[in-house]
Amino acid sequence: MTDTAKRQKYLPVPLALMCLTQELPVDVYWCLHQGAEPVLLRGQNIEIADDEFPRLLESGVETVYIPRDQGEVFQKHLQDNVRGILDNQDIPIDQRMSFLNSTGRTMLQEVFRSDNLDKTLDSVSVLSEHMTSLISQNEVVASELFDVLQHDYHTYTHSYNVASYAMLLAQEVGIRDKDELQRISMGGLLHDLGKLRIPNHILTKKERLSEAEWQTIQRHPTDGFIALAQRPDVTFDQLMMVYQHHEKLDGSGYPVGVDGDEIHVLARICTVVDIFEALTSNRPYRNPNTTKEALEILDQMAPTKLDGDMVKCWKALMLK
Ligand SMILES: [Fe+2]
Ligand SMILES: [Fe+2]
Structure with a gap:
């Protein structure tokens, strides 16, 4: 077959x-x-x-x-059982993280493929709730989380990982409110929504991108923002994670090139973990960087392009 x-x-x-x-x-x-x-x-x-x-x-x-x-029956079955499994303290935390990772990726893969925004937002909201309770109620070590995650190039994998990392980094910089952490997780899951419109051959292209292809890539924060801007169930903070996660502090980012304080604090969180995730994942055109190499690259980008405090906190978390 x-x-x-x-x-x-x-x-x-x-x-x-x-x-x-x-x-x-x-x-x-x-x-x-x-x-x-x-x-x-x-x-x-x-x-x-x-x-x-x-x-x-x-x-x-x-x-x-x-x-x-x-597939739908299975989805429903998992959703009905997720809570019980995640809250079961008898199951080691790494197994529960691994379970949520598998469930979450399967869920995201299906809804991203469905191209149905209502369905996507419903699933993403449920998933972010589970992620928040698992991460905020347990001692999650970033490097252990890293070990249970998949590191492939799929947008659903990348989005799940970015959302998990964003929550950890948010906690490290002092955000403890559970609702806010959930919003951050949901923002992370949605940050590359606009990428779903980009043809796969561009996302996986091994050769240098043409100017037109690069422009197509650069549209994704705006496309995601436009898709979500009118939704009453998406907050301003989340929209900024979607719209500004490729902006840089020195104004060299896209889609607008805003700089400094004009970049929302949650977008800065998203940027740091987004770059880290991209660097440490397997891409069709290159092998993944090690954690150490990725942290060194972040270090080189701070504080000119990336928020120095955020990078410091992320390094501290990953090296714990
Ligand atoms: Fe992106
Ligand atoms: Fe991303």
């Missing part, structure tokens, strides 16, 4: 997600080897032995498949 045919029929799901829930309202398939037709592993609502999926995970299986037409 070709990869495209498989993708059309089945939704890949991290097996780790299955390990944390008991009964599953969906059929679970797996591939015996790469390129093979998925075969049924467990029919829906059939009881699963506690150790069945963890054993499979230990044997190296990372991904299972569910029929694409059961």
Whole structure:
């Protein structure tokens, strides 16, 4: 079965997600080897032995498949169970972070693909609530969070990571109000919404971008801002994270080139973690930088282009 045919029929799901829930309202398939037709592993609502999926995970299986037409049922099932799993102190924090990461990425992937703004905002709001309670109610070490995250180039992965980092950095600079942290998380999830309109071949281009392609890239903060500006459920702070996250303190950024204090404090937070995330993620055109290299690059950009205090705080967090 070709990869495209498989993708059309089945939704890949991290097996780790299955390990944390008991009964599953969906059929679970797996591939015996790469390129093979998925075969049924467990029919829906059939009881699963506690150790069945963890054993499979230990044997190296990372991904299972569910029929694409059961995707919504699965989403709903996860959403119904997320709270209980995240609040369960018996599950180690790294496993809960990893679970939320898988759930969140799957959720974002689906809604970003749906191109439906209502649906996107609903999901992003629910997800930011979960992220806030997990991060604000537990001692989350930034480097441990870094280890459980994926570091690929997909916009849904990048957005999830930026939102997580933005919350940690916001806490470090003294923001403790839970509602504000949730708004920051939601702003992080939405910051690159405008990128969803950029053709993939431009985002993944290995060669130097043409002037027209670069202009297309530079439109994304404005496109995101325009899409969200009229929404009553999006705040001014969040809009500024979307609109100003590529602005630089010396005025050399885009889309406007505003400088200094004209850049909103939450946009500055977003900028620092956005650059860090981009540098440490795998891109089709280059290998990821190590944490140390990425922090050095941030250091070189501060305080001329980036807020020096924010960079200092982010370094302190990552090196803890
Ligand atoms: Fe961006
Ligand atoms: Fe970004």
